[in-house]
Amino acid sequence: MLTINNLTKSFGKKTVLKGIDFKISEGEIVGLVGANGAGKTTIMKSILGLASYQAGEITIDGKMVSTTSHQALEEVGALIEYPGIYPFLSGYDHLKLFSENNTKEELDEIVADLHMTDYINRKAKSYSLGMKQKLGIALALLNRPRLIILDEPMNGLDPQATRDVRELVLKLSKKGTSFLISSHILGELEKIVDHFIILNKGKIIQAMSVEELNAGHSHYVMLTTTDNEKAKEVLTAAKYELQVDRSVKIKMSENADLANIIQVLYDNKIQINDVRHQENDMEESLLNLLDQKDGGKA
Structure with a gap:
């Protein structure tokens, strides 16, 4: 579903991504982990054509992606950093605005899965941080994406909301949707991911399954x-x-x-x-x- 070969990026004289290589298969959930500044968000922005890069190749379902080539992104949903929300629109208005081919039943299913029914018709300016975060995740799920990229999706979520998101990710992965998720909440990632990509200073230092990482426990x-x-x-x-x-x-x-x-x-x-x-x-x-x-x- 996603292939990254030798992705290299610099800001001036500083190289922030150093020959990144990894793949994500259909229905696979991959966790991207590392310290702040390791390059997680830069990788995600590069995949989405939001950041240029000096070398390498990114393909989604065999189609090239760059800052000038976005055709492959038609099958991608994403939440990077904070969701862009219009304060005077309701949550449901946001879903209708950005939905191109979802039925009302599909929109209602997303709302129900994320337990947003009680406030989805309220104006977004009244939403708490957790409500806004769930709306951002809901927007990433629109239009039946085959690959979903989530940058710190658990930010601002209470334990129940975190569980809602976790169960929805697992439900969609079983239907074939692939995920790339970054999070500093490793305990939550451990419950859902198939593999970890571990970054340090712009390099992948290890790619391993949950079982392999757990084998290092003492x-x-x-x-x-x-x-x-x-x-x-x-x-x-x-x-x-x-x-x-x-x-x-x-x-x-x-x-x-x-x-x-x-x-x-x-x-x-x-x-x-x-x-x-x-x-x-x-x-x-x-x-x-x-x-x-x-x-x-x-």
């Missing part, structure tokens, strides 16, 4: 003992990998067996008062990956 054991400082000393001497923490936090691995850890502490007359297990989350896995690719610098 497991820790947190111990509270009668003498935590002494426990840290004896466990460090025994070659266990400890993390900086007020309690005794041990990174578990093939060589770290809890029974052996307990035995080491028992031999040194240290009693264990509490044992807890902890998994690092996707955010920590991503930050670790970015740190590794950046030469170990935070």
Whole structure:
């Protein structure tokens, strides 16, 4: 559905995109993640013909896209940054204004799916930030797009609205709609995406599935003992990998067996008062990956 080859862009002497390559298949949901300034929005604007680029090629369903060639965008819906809304039109007026071939039933289905029925006929000037965001998402869904690009779609949404959007994305992907979504809310992306494209300083440092990123999770054991400082000393001497923490936090691995850890502490007359297990989350896995690719610098 979308193919990007060697996309390169500079602002003056600063190169902000460095040979970007990736594809999105029909019905696939891809998450674009990275720090602020990594190039996420620039990539999305380039796909939509809103930003020029010095080298590379973008095609949507086999058709070229550039700032002067927009034919392929007829099958694309998008929400980039903030939705453009006319304050004195109602939400429903916006949908009718930008809809070229949707039936009333289709418009009503979008409104119902996003739970906008209670306010869709009110003037947009009275909308909260979350209401405006959902209207922007609704506009991106008009005219049955085959590819939808969403830049931080969860901004301003409460938990229920976030769930509404998540369920709608999954519903449409099952019907064959492809998605490219950027978000700093990694926990939400994890629930819907098939693959992650991880950016750092204008380069793709990793393209991986959710399962592959989750495989990088670490497991820790947190111990509270009668003498935590002494426990840290004896466990460090025994070659266990400890993390900086007020309690005794041990990174578990093939060589770290809890029974052996307990035995080491028992031999040194240290009693264990509490044992807890902890998994690092996707955010920590991503930050670790970015740190590794950046030469170990935070």
